[in-house]
Amino acid sequence: MRLRQNPVVAISVATFIDGYRDRLIQGLLIVGVFFVLSTAVFSSFSMRQPMEVAINYGLSVVQILATILTLFLGLNLISRELESKAGHPVLAQPISRGSYIIGKFMGLLMIVLVILIISGACAALGIWLTTLALDTPGHVSWVGFIIALYGTFISCTVLGGLTVLFTSLSTSAILPFLLTCGVYAIGQSTQAAKRFIEAELAGVELTPLVKMIAKGAYYIFPNFALFDFKVQAIYDLPESATLLGIATVYGLTYLALTLFGAVILFEKRDLS
Numbered sequence: 001m002r003l004r005q006n007p008v009v010a011i012s013v014a015t016f017i018d019g020y021r022d023r024l025i026q027g028l029l030i031v032g033v034f035f036v037l038s039t040a041v042f043s044s045f046s047m048r049q050p051m052e053v054a055i056n057y058g059l060s061v062v063q064i065l066a067t068i069l070t071l072f073l074g075l076n077l078i079s080r081e082l083e084s085k086a087g088h089p090v091l092a093q094p095i096s097r098g099s100y101i102i103g104k105f106m107g108l109l110m111i112v113l114v115i116l117i118i119s120g121a122c123a124a125l126g127i128w129l130t131t132l133a134l135d136t137p138g139h140v141s142w143v144g145f146i147i148a149l150y151g152t153f154i155s156c157t158v159l160g161g162l163t164v165l166f167t168s169l170s171t172s173a174i175l176p177f178l179l180t181c182g183v184y185a186i187g188q189s190t191q192a193a194k195r196f197i198e199a200e201l202a203g204v205e206l207t208p209l210v211k212m213i214a215k216g217a218y219y220i221f222p223n224f225a226l227f228d229f230k231v232q233a234i235y236d237l238p239e240s241a242t243l244l245g246i247a248t249v250y251g252l253t254y255l256a257l258t259l260f261g262a263v264i265l266f267e268k269r270d271l272s
Contacts, residue, residue, distance in 0.1 A: 015107025
């Protein structure tokens with residue numbers, strides 16, 4: 001790899017090219033596109049709300065596909081190269097380890113963006129085919145659809161930052177995988193747990209320790225539910241610019257913290 005240009009750009013482009021040469025990624029993308037294009041068939045099983053089902057199905061498949069690919073790509077970015085020592089020649093050149101980490105993450109981000117564009121376009125095609133198959137098609141909020149895809153992109157960005165952070169910490173791929181999956185699972189449920197505690201339902205008593213742990217998890221772990229805008233797209237609800245801005249700032253802030261931690265950990269890591 002020639003690093004005469006900006007090293008971050010060179011590493012990100014090389015990572016992007018290597019990612020799309022991975023047959024596993026190509027296979028998962030093909031499977032995901034197939035499921036997305038089956039939207040019209042799947043929605044036909046619902047007689048009352050076929051359009052709502054079509055939009056929910058399409059966006060859900062895109063979200064699942066993007067999340068899985070982000071997880072596996074992010075875990076392979078550093079660990080696979082370091083285990084095979086393929087990344088050692090790059091690190092031996094006059095570039096900082098921080099540039100290496102940022103470049104790897106930017107390459108991941110480029111791949112995720114392309115995946116979302118392709119799968120999102122297929123989902124939109126499936127929804128459009130559903131409207132053609134219905135006698136009285138419902139209204140589709142394409143603005144809400146795009147915003148839902150944007151929320152998925154922000155979610156994958158934060159998830160990618162977490163995978164890079166945990167991969168920078170461990171020499172094994174298993175531990176980062178478990179940590180990332182654990183944080184993602186917790187992050188999906190912290191908002192619901194916080195609302196449940198604040199509701200104070202009759203007959204449900206929680207100890208102060210449980211409440212403290214739940215609230216602590218809400219503020220420590222990333223709130224992935226904040227990036228989910230599928231409901232607004234499905235039921236054509238008005239979008240809140242404030243909520244969208246909060247989700248964006250929150251996601252970028254959490255991403256900055258994870259990348260900062262990844263750079264510090266990777267700078268101190270022994271690669272010998």
